[in-house]
Amino acid sequence: MADIMFIAQVALRFIPNVELISLFIILFTLILGWKTLYIIYVFVAIEALIYGFGLWVINYLYIWAFLFFITMLFKKYQSKLFMAVISGIFGFTFGALCSIPYFITGGAASGIAYWIAGLRFDIIHGISNFIIAFILYKPFYSIIEQASKRLYTQS
Numbered sequence: 001m002a003d004i005m006f007i008a009q010v011a012l013r014f015i016p017n018v019e020l021i022s023l024f025i026i027l028f029t030l031i032l033g034w035k036t037l038y039i040i041y042v043f044v045a046i047e048a049l050i051y052g053f054g055l056w057v058i059n060y061l062y063i064w065a066f067l068f069f070i071t072m073l074f075k076k077y078q079s080k081l082f083m084a085v086i087s088g089i090f091g092f093t094f095g096a097l098c099s100i101p102y103f104i105t106g107g108a109a110s111g112i113a114y115w116i117a118g119l120r121f122d123i124i125h126g127i128s129n130f131i132i133a134f135i136l137y138k139p140f141y142s143i144i145e146q147a148s149k150r151l152y153t154q155s
Contacts, residue, residue, distance in 0.1 A: 088130030
């Protein structure tokens with residue numbers, strides 16, 4: 001599953017702030033529950049090994065886990081629209097979440113500057129996350145659910 005996320009991330013990297021990772025994490029959380037944390041951390045490890053280690057690795061370690069926990073919190077509301085809204089809000093807040101280490105290491109001015117500099121990308125991220133989740137939620141849910149059933153019945 002982490003490999004699928006990485007391939008999807010690479011395939012869409014030419015479109016800034018348009019990604020399937022948020023949707024995958026939401027769907028994996030709904031279908032696989034706590035196992036999703038393993039997938040998230042393997043995904044981040046793969047990215048770090050390929051792209052190198054930087055402050056962004058720390059961001060990804062808590063940002064994707066944050067989405068996991070938010071999804072777990074609202075797991076009983078498994079409608080396409082509700083999950084698309086969660087994905088969209090997550091995209092809008094991505095830059096603010098990424099600015100936390102800059103607040104810690106460089107102070108409030110550094111964190112705020114980092115966040116404000118990326119606001120236009122967060123807007124694109126939020127809108128694209130909503131649209132992608134709204135369109136692909138049901139078909140991807142079915143595919144992932146069937147794949148996980150096959151995997152767990154074979155092992």
